[in-house]
Amino acid sequence: MFDLQTRRQFLNxxxxxxxxxxxxxxxxxxxxxxxxxxxxxxxHLPKAPAKRVIFLFMAGAPSQLDLFDYKPELHKRFKxxxxxxxxxxxxxxxxxxxxxxxxxxxxxKFNPHGQSGMHLSEVLPHLGSVADDLALIKSTSTTAINxxxxxxxxxxxxxxxxxxxxxxxxxxxxxxxxxxxxxxxVLNSAFWSGDSQNVQGLYSRLWGSGFLPSKHQGVxxxxxxxxxxxxxxxxxxxxxxxxxxxxxxxxxxxEEMAKIGDPEIQTTIAQQEMAFRMxxxxxxxxxLTEENEIINEKLYGPEVKKSGSFARNCLLARxxxxxxxxxxxxxxxxxxxxxxxxKKVRGQAYDVDQPCxxxxxxxxxxxxxxxxxxxxxxxxxxxxxxxxxxxxxxxxRDHHPKCFSTWMAGGGIKGGTTYGETxxxxxxxxxxxxxxxxxxxxxxxxxxxxxxRLTFPFMGLDQKLTGVNPAKVVRGILS
Amino acid sequence: MTIFDAPSRDACIARRERTNTPLQALLLxxxxxxxxxAAHKAKTLMAEEGSEDEKLIRVxxxxxxxxxxxxxxxxxxxxxxxxxxxxxxxxxxTMIVHTLLNQDSFKNKQ
Numbered sequence: 171m172f173d174l175q176t177r178r179q180f181l182n183x184x185x186x187x188x189x190x191x192x193x194x195x196x197x198x199x200x201x202x203x204x205x206x207x208x209x210x211x212x213x214h215l216p217k218a219p220a221k222r223v224i225f226l227f228m229a230g231a232p233s234q235l236d237l238f239d240y241k242p243e244l245h246k247r248f249k250x251x252x253x254x255x256x257x258x259x260x261x262x263x264x265x266x267x268x269x270x271x272x273x274x275x276x277x278x279k280f281n282p283h284g285q286s287g288m289h290l291s292e293v294l295p296h297l298g299s300v301a302d303d304l305a306l307i308k309s310t311s312t313t314a315i316n317x318x319x320x321x322x323x324x325x326x327x328x329x330x331x332x333x334x335x336x337x338x339x340x341x342x343x344x345x346x347x348x349x350x351x352x353x354x355x356v357l358n359s360a361f362w363s364g365d366s367q368n369v370q371g372l373y374s375r376l377w378g379s380g381f382l383p384s385k386h387q388g389v390x391x392x393x394x395x396x397x398x399x400x401x402x403x404x405x406x407x408x409x410x411x412x413x414x415x416x417x418x419x420x421x422x423x424x425e426e427m428a429k430i431g432d433p434e435i436q437t438t439i440a441q442q443e444m445a446f447r448m449x450x451x452x453x454x455x456x457x458l459t460e461e462n463e464i465i466n467e468k469l470y471g472p473e474v475k476k477s478g479s480f481a482r483n484c485l486l487a488r489x490x491x492x493x494x495x496x497x498x499x500x501x502x503x504x505x506x507x508x509x510x511x512x513k514k515v516r517g518q519a520y521d522v523d524q525p526c527x528x529x530x531x532x533x534x535x536x537x538x539x540x541x542x543x544x545x546x547x548x549x550x551x552x553x554x555x556x557x558x559x560x561x562x563x564x565x566x567r568d569h570h571p572k573c574f575s576t577w578m579a580g581g582g583i584k585g586g587t588t589y590g591e592t593x594x595x596x597x598x599x600x601x602x603x604x605x606x607x608x609x610x611x612x613x614x615x616x617x618x619x620x621x622x623r624l625t626f627p628f629m630g631l632d633q634k635l636t637g638v639n640p641a642k643v644v645r646g647i648l649s
Numbered sequence: 650m651t652i653f654d655a656p657s658r659d660a661c662i663a664r665r666e667r668t669n670t671p672l673q674a675l676l677l678x679x680x681x682x683x684x685x686x687a688a689h690k691a692k693t694l695m696a697e698e699g700s701e702d703e704k705l706i707r708v709x710x711x712x713x714x715x716x717x718x719x720x721x722x723x724x725x726x727x728x729x730x731x732x733x734x735x736x737x738x739x740x741x742x743t744m745i746v747h748t749l750l751n752q753d754s755f756k757n758k759q
Binding site: 352373374375378379384385387389390398399400401402403404406407408410411412414415418419421422423425426434435437438439441442444445448449 | 652654666667668669670671672673674675676678679680681684718720721724725727728731732735736740744747748749751752753754756757
C-alpha cells in the first residue's frame with residue numbers, strides 16, 4: 171500500500187493548518203485498511219464462508235410480481251383500484267403520477283419447487299430446479315425510484331454518484347487473490363431479448379473506485395468481439411523488448427512519483443504491470459477450446475455459444491472464479507417493462523433462467539459453490555398497478571421501490587429459504603424488510619468483513635459501503 | 650474513447666469519472682496508430698541535427714513540455730542502448746518515444 175495523497179486529498183482530510191506529522195498519520199490510515207485478523211480493531215471477521223462473489227445485476231428492474239412474488243389472490247382483484255390504505259399516497263414516478271392505480275395481476279402460473287416448495291414463475295423452470303440452493307428475499311427495498319440513482323445505490327451504497335463500488339471495497343479490504351487478473355471484472359451482456367427500445371445506460375461509476383485508489387476499480391470487458399482489446403504487442407516488439415520498455419517507463423514514472431507524490435502514478439505503474447501479465451492471462455481465460463461444449467450447452471443453454479450473451483458471460487464468470495478473481499459483476503439490461511411486460515419478461519427470463527441455474531450447478535460440480543456467493547438483484551421492483559394498456563395477458567408496470575425480490579446462493583447461504591413477506595398486493599413489506607444496505611452488509615459478512623469497520627476517511631466522514639444509517643446482516647438466510 | 654471511460658455524449662455530465670485501468674495501459678502499449686506515431690516521431694528525430702543527448706532532451710521536452718532531469722536522461726540513454734540489442738537504430742528510437750508516450754505524466758494532467 172502506498173502512503174501518499176494528492177494535494178486535494180490533503181486539503182480535504184486535514185484542513186490547511188495542520189502539520190506534516192498529522193498528514194503522515196492520516197495518509198497511513200487512508201492508504202491501508204486497519205488491522206489484521208485477530209486485531210480487535212480489525213474489520214476482518216473470524217470466518218469468511220465465501221471467497222468470491224458473482225453478482226448478477228438485472229438492470230432495468232425485473233418485475234417481482236411476474237417472477238418471484240406469488241400472489242394468487244390478486245386475480246380476484248383484476249382492474250380494481252389499489253386501496254389508499256395500501257399505497258398511502260406514496261411518491262410515484264412522473265409516468266404514473268395522478269393516474270388511477272388499477273391492479274394488474276400477473277398472467278403467469280407459479281409452481282412450487284424443491285423440498286421447500288419455493289414458488290417461482292413458470293418462466294423460470296431451470297431456476298426452479300436449483301430452488302433448494304436459493305435464498306429468495308421477497309422483502310428487498312430501496313429508496314430510489316429512478317434507474318440511475320437506483321443502480322448507483324445498489325452498486326456503491328448511495329444514490330449520490332462517485333462513491334466506491336462494492337467490488338472496489340472488496341479489492342481494497344481483502345487484497346489480491348491472484349497476480350495475473352484484476353480483482354474485479356465487469357461483464358456486460360451485448361444483447362438481450364426483452365426490450366431493445368427502452369435501454370438503460372450503464373456508467374463506469376457503477377464499478378468505480380470513488381475515493382479509494384483507482385487501482386481498485388472494476389475492469390469492464392468488451393461486451394462483444396475480443397473481450398480485451400490490444401492484447402498483442404506491435405508485430406516487431408518481442409515480449410523481451412516489452413519487458414525492457416516497461417522497466418524504463420516504470421523508472422520514469424517512479425521519478426515523477428518521487429517529485430510530486432501523486433498516488434495515481436502508483437496506480438499507473440501497477441496497471442501497466444497488470445496489463446503486461448494480462449497479455450498472457452487473458453488468452454488463457456477466454457480461450458474456450460478446452461471447454462466441453464456439449465456439457466456447457468446442457469448447463470448454460472444454447473445461447474452460451476454466442477459471444478456477448480448472458481449465458482456466455484456466466485461461463486466466463488465461472489472461469490474467472492476458478493482463476494481467483496474476487497468480484498465478478500454481470501450486467502444484463504432490458505428489464506424496464508413499462509408496457510407489453512408479459513412478452514418482454516418471457517424474453518428476459520429466457521436469457522437468464524438457464525444460465526443462472528447452469529452457473530449454480532457448474533460451480534457445485536466443481537466444488538466451488540460452497541465458497542462462491544452468487545447474487546441476483548435489480549435496482550428495484552415493479553408496481554402492482556398497471557401502466558399503459560391493461561388486459562389479463564398484456565400490461566405494463568411502473569417502477570416500485572418499496573418491495574422487490576432478490577436471491578443469493580452458495581457462499582454460506584441457506585438454500586431453500588424464502589425470506590421476508592410482502593402484503594397481498596406485493597406493494598409493502600410486512601415482514602423482515604431488507605434495505606439495500608442490509609443486503610450489502612450481508613455480502614460483506616459472507617466474505618468475512620464487518621461492514622461497520624471497513625471504512626475510508628473522505629470528506630470528513632468514515633465512509634462505508636453501507637452508508638451512515640445502521641445496517642444489519644440478514645442472518646435469516648445464512649446457513 | 651470507451652476504454653478511457655469517456656462520456657457517451659448522450660447526456661450532459663458535470664465531471665468525468667476518474668479511471669485508470671489495465672485496459673487503458675494495454676491500449677497505449679499496443680494500439681497500432683499510437684505505436685506508428687512513435688515510429689514516425691523517431692524517424693523525424695533521427696533526421697534532425699544534434700547529438701544523441703540533445704535529441705533525447707529535445708524529444709522529452711516535446712512530449713512532456715519540460716527537459717529531463719539528469720537521472721531521467723541517464724535512464725533514457727541506457728534504454729536506447731538496450732533497445733539497440735533488439736533491433737535497428739530506428740526501432741530503438743521508436744521504443745524511446747513509445748516509452749515517453751506511455752509515461753503517467755504524459756497521459757495525465759496534473
